Amino acid sequence: MFFLTPVLVAVVCILIVWIFKAADRSPEKKKGELQAWPWVDEDLKDSTDLHQAEEDADEWQEAEEHVEHVLFSHTRYPEKEMVKRSQDFYELLSKRRSVRFISDERVPMEVIDNVIKTAGTAPSGAHTEPWTFVVVKDPDMKHRIRGIIEEEEKINYMKRMGPRWVTDLKRLRTNWIKEYLDSAPVLILIFKQVHGFAANGKKKIHYYNEISVSIACGILLAALQNAGLVTVTTTPLNCGPRLRMLLGRPLREKLLMLLPVGYPSKEATVPDLRRKTLDQIMVTV
Amino acid sequence: MFFLTPVLVAVVCILIVWIFKAADRSPEKKKGELQAWPWVDEDLKDSTDLHQAEEDADEWQEAEEHVEHVLFSHTRYPEKEMVKRSQDFYELLSKRRSVRFISDERVPMEVIDNVIKTAGTAPSGAHTEPWTFVVVKDPDMKHRIRGIIEEEEKINYMKRMGPRWVTDLKRLRTNWIKEYLDSAPVLILIFKQVHGFAANGKKKIHYYNEISVSIACGILLAALQNAGLVTVTTTPLNCGPRLRMLLGRPLREKLLMLLPVGYPSKEATVPDLRRKTLDQIMVTV
Structure with a gap:
């Protein structure tokens, strides 16, 4: 015992x-x-490689210290014109809507070049310009992109998203069928670069890269609206790695957004949503 | 034993x-x-409250299912005009620079209202509009904001950032003294709402809120440039919770960016940086 x-x-x-x-x-x-x-997207969260690399300081390039500072040249408008310009710009952009029905009519490529150049004027953490804009015109490539996105989106809707998200999207009539990926004459895939390379091949830290690239996307949307083109801001969920490989982009680039760009199709509809009023979004102190 | x-x-x-x-x-x-x-910012990463709340499904509001869908009305320009408009808009925005020397001259508040209304036209995940723009004009409040930011920034430069970051910023002549926080007639503090509330008081999920608010900031920068005002895009590091409390914003709002807005001071200088060329940022497939 x-x-x-x-x-x-x-x-x-x-x-x-x-x-x-x-x-x-x-x-x-x-x-x-x-x-x-x-x-x-799991791929978007994958910045571990950057952390690992940071451990080894020798691999990382420090920015060149010598940059000249020059007088800033500024265009100033009379007050009345400022008010008028700001009003006109608001009216232009307030007509922007996310359009999911895009015609297959071709768009002038010079305009696409200009809107991407415009996006590239965005500010970025320590002026690192951590963006790559992949413009897809090739019909076969567009169709393969659609294949990947619809496959993953179907799983998203069926399994990953949960009923609340599906309900939240229902009123926008969003689902996993993305016809615009075939019909839009141009797809712009926007990648954030989680790090860069200096001239000597050493790695360069890209501070605040996701915020910087999102700001560039905001400017891109304004430029598209200004040119009379439509798009819908999409974030293809869990498609990042497959689309990155399909397009031959390096591992340090992560897909942040995809914009199908073109003219609206004749029968294009949009949900009749209202925007919040100024006093709902602004507080003055 | x-x-x-x-x-x-x-x-x-x-x-x-x-x-x-x-x-x-x-x-x-x-x-x-x-x-x-x-x-x-630690505060930016704090979305835990949202996760906890998600457990209790009853607290969360599902979006109203019934939204009418209406025909989209589109303004189309002739091709030549599209090219011209996109070129002009590029030229306007390419002159935008981050300006750290801002005069104390007052700006028309109607313009500030218009640029914030314009930012509010940005798309957002499931049309949640997860942004709050706090416009600070009060000199005393601006000075208290400066106090908090300079205190934290000094610690950032001395301890938190590490020598590489300090070097990367040196060429931009950025340091922890932020005179523009006193001199700029207007500070716009942009908060992302990590969740919202439905009409019945239930919580509403704000999908992709950081990306959405960053896009709105991109549009805001374009609107400021269009109106002839200058700013510098700042992300006050580790100041979020203190500034949020100072301004009486709720816990669900996290400071994402701070823009001091005004006219450039007469002697304003900018680093003589070049932007990447189109072929460095664009790939065509």
Whole structure:
């Protein structure tokens, strides 16, 4: 009897170990699950390579220290003209809508060049310009992009998104069939570069690259609207790695957005949404 | 002797429990360290409240299902005009620079209203419009904002950023003294809302809120440039929670950017940087 007691105690203790470990894991696992935002592409979150590389300081290039500073030349308008210009620009952009029905009519490529040049004027963390705009015109390539996106989107709708998201999108009549990926004459895929390379081949840190590229996209949307072209801002979920490989982009580039660009089709409809009023979005102190 | 064995075994087992627990914790901590990007505001990453809330589905509001769909009305320009418009818009925006020397001359508030209305035309995930623009004109409030930012920025430069970042910024002559926070007639603080509220008080998910608000900022920068005002896109590091509290914004709002807005001061200089050429940022397929 006494001889068995230690064995019994040992068994109890092993059980305690198990219980502790299980208790330890469950919040961790739960945390992991909670952090998995279903609508954020796994590929976008993959910046681990950058962290690893940062460890090895020699691989990273420091910016050149000598940049001349010059007088800033500014175009100033009379007050009345400023008000008029700001009003006109608001009216132009307020007519922008996300259009999901795009005709197959070709668009002037000079305009596409200009709107991308315009996007490239965006500010970026420490002037790193961490963007790549891939313009796809080739019908076969567009169709292969559509194949990948529809395949993944169907899984997103069926499994990854959850019923709330599907309901939130229902009123916009959004689903996994993306006809515009074939019909739009141009697809612009916008990649953020999680790091860059200096002239000597060393890696260059791209500070705030996602915010910078999103700002560039905002300017791109303004430029498209100004030119009379339509698009819809899409973030193809979980398609990043496959589309990156299809387009032969390097690992350091992550797909952030895809814009199908063209003219609206004749029967194009949009949800009759209202925008928030100025006092709902602005606070003055 | 036999009587003491169970006690000994128990002690050994408790030690085993401790060892296991310690081993469990250490990789978790390491992971946490790797994820700490020094240039990303802790406050920006704090979306945990949203995750917690998601557990309780009843708290979350589903979007109204019924939204009418209407014909899209489009303004189309002749091809020649499209090219001209896109060229002109590029030239206008290519003159935009980040200006750190801002005069204290007042600006017409109607223009500020218009540029913020324009920013509010940006697209957003599931049309959630997850932005708040706080316009600060009050000199005392501007000075308190400057106090917070310079205090944190000094720590950033001294401790948080590391020598590489400091070097990368040196050529832009950026440091922790931010005179423009006092001199600029207007500061626009842009908050992203990590979630919203429906009419009935239930929480509403704000999909892709950081990307959406950054796009709105891109449009805001274009609108400011169009009106002849200057700014510099800043991301006050680790100042988010203090500035949010100072301005009385709720916890669900996180500071994403701060734009000091005004006219350039007479002696304003800018670093003589070049932008990448079109073929460095665009790939055609």
